[in-house]
Amino acid sequence: MSTDYAEFLKTKQITSEPSGFTVSDDVINPVLFDWQKMIVKWGIRRGKACFFEDCGLGKTFQQLEWGRLVSDHCGKPVLIFAPLAVSKQTKREAQKLGIEVTICAKQSDRRPGINITNYEKMQHFSPDGWGGIILDESSILKGFDGKTRKALTEFASTIPYRLCCTATPAPNDYMELGNHAEFLGVMTAVEMLSMFFVHDGGDTSKWR
Helix, strand or coil: CCCCHHHHHHHHCCCCCCCCCCCCCCHHCCCHHHHHHHHHHHHHCCEEEEEECCCCCCHHHHHHHHHHHHHHHHHHCEEEECCCCCCHHHHHHHHHCCCCCCCCCHHCCCCCCCCEEEEHHHHHCCCCCEEEEEEEHHHHHHHHCCCCHHHHHHHHHCCCCCEHHHHHHCCCCCCHHHHHHHCCCCCCCHHHHHEEEECCCCEEEECC
C-alpha cells in the first residue's frame, strides 16, 4: 500500500464510539459457547451492533441473550422484529435459555423483557418505551429506496440499544453496509456513498 493511499484512507476513517455497557462472563447464560459469549459481550459494549454470522452459528441464542441483558440493564422491554412465522420458533429457542418471549401483534401486547413481532406489523407499534430493538434477518435493510428500510430506521432512531442480525453480511453488497450503518446511527447511506464512491458516468458506481 502506497504512503499516499494510506494517508487517503486515514482521512476517511469514521470513529463510532461505544454506547453500551460491560458485562462479565458469569452473567451470560452458560448454554452459550465461549465464542458466542464473547460476541454478546462485544455487542453489549458497543450498544449498537451487527452480528454478521453464517447460518448455524447460533444468532438466535446470541440475540436473545443480548436482548435479555439490555432489558435488565435498562429496566425496559426489548422488541424483536422478525420475518413472518419466525416468532414461534424464536420463542421455542428462548425456552432453552430460560427466557420468556412475548409474541405481540400490537404495542399494547408488550410485556417486560423480550417481545417479538413480524415486520408486517410495524405500523401497530411505537418506538416509545423500548430499551432496545433487534432486527432478525436484518438483510431487510438491503433495499436502498425501500419504504420498510426507511420506516425501520426512523422507528429505531430514538431507541438507545440496537442490534442487527443476518447471515448475509455487507461484503455481499456495499449498499447493505451503508443501510446498516444508517440504522445504527453511525452515518447515513448517502454520506457513505459520497465519501467512498464516485459515479463513473454510467449506471454503476466504483470505489474512490
